[in-house]
């Protein structure tokens with residue numbers, strides 16, 4: 001007999017609230033080799049992230065990657081660590097708080113907003129549990145990835161549905177797939193670039209650098225590559241840039257097989273040699289600043305560019321908790337919740353009353369409730 005997570009009796013009588021689950025990738029809980037190893041073990045064991053036959057991958061992961069990479073990555077995390085911990089976590093916490101406040105201002109009843117990470121803490125399981133405890137029976141899941149990829153958004157979907165399918169009474173679920181071409185997102189990005197350039201002056205060229213993926217995934221039908229291209233094209237058009245003024249590149253390559261191209265570091269080396277001078281880099285695949293933007297782009301690639309003969313590499317921050325980002329995400333969530341009734345307190349009282357009556361009837365018939 002399968003066992004399913006029981007719904008506590010009080011939930012039958014409680015209002016059916018709507019709630020929000022925001023999800024991002026995850027990050028180690030300390031910039032130490034041990035913590036990074038724990039995090040990488042969980043992350044790189046996800047079959048959607050690494051599509052290599054399991055037995056072979058187990059050998060590579062345990063025999064090589066988890067022996068060498070954690071110390072190197074921990075050193076990189078140390079350079080960007082803050083008083084509040086990992087930048088990715090703190091920016092996502094600020095986004096979640098901003099969205100909760102915005103939604104509370106737009107609705108007559110507060111909507112619980114929980115933040116979760118696919119790998120590390122706070123886990124998706126713990127966030128779903130907190131929503132459950134707040135009587136949430138309608139959930140909107142928003143993975144904080146503007147562009148869909150099986151490795152990120154697909155993995156969130158798999159985890160959420162596996163966890164919820166273990167329940168006796170599954171909640172209603174709406175799952176946001178991507179927002180790579182949403183007007184509010186494109187406008188916020190374009191404005192953030194305009195603001196930066198108004199403050200600091202414009203570099204000679206604008207590089208849109210996205211996290212890479214194995215090229216094989218594109219050939220197998222992952223829409224990520226096309227969605228990155230479209231985001232960049234729409235932002236360039238909003239900024240009225242000429243085609244000669246911007247380029248798309250892919251960063252953060254892991255392993256030896258070909259990843260999406262052109263590679264950001266190769267573009268930078270070439271531009272350095274060609275005397276491009278000062279350039280601006282923006283990373284619109286990251287909703288929040290993290291290791292890949294603050295260390296890889298802002299430190300490592302800036303050095304690489306200068307060493308190749310380039311000028312300054314000026315990194316334009318992610319949208320993080322900017323007002324226009326919070327406003328856009330909140331509107332996306334409200335639109336997705338459209339049609340879900342906000343249970344009023346009168347509804348709740350009726351439900352509780354009906355529930356009590358059916359329990360009494362069931363007891364009289366000798367059934368357990």
Ligand SMILES: C=CC1=C(C)c2cc3[nH]c(cc4nc(cc5[nH]c(cc1n2)c(C)c5CCC(=O)O)C(CCC(=O)O)=C4C)c(C)c3C=C
Nearest residue numbers: 025026027028049073088149151152211213254290291292
């Ligand atoms: C090995 C394969 C990887 C794939 C495929 C991949 C896809 C992918 N990742 C992000 C977003 C982030 N990745 C981050 C870190 C990171 N990514 C990989 C590997 C793959 N990513 C590794 C090994 C790491 C860890 C750091 C390191 O050791 O270099 C992060 C930052 C996390 C942080 O703590 O700050 C993000 C965010 C996307 C969007 C994506 C596919 C589209």
Ligand SMILES: [Fe+2]
Nearest residue numbers: 025211252292
């Ligand atoms: Fe990654």
Ligand SMILES: [Fe+2]
Nearest residue numbers: 225226227229
């Ligand atoms: Fe494409």
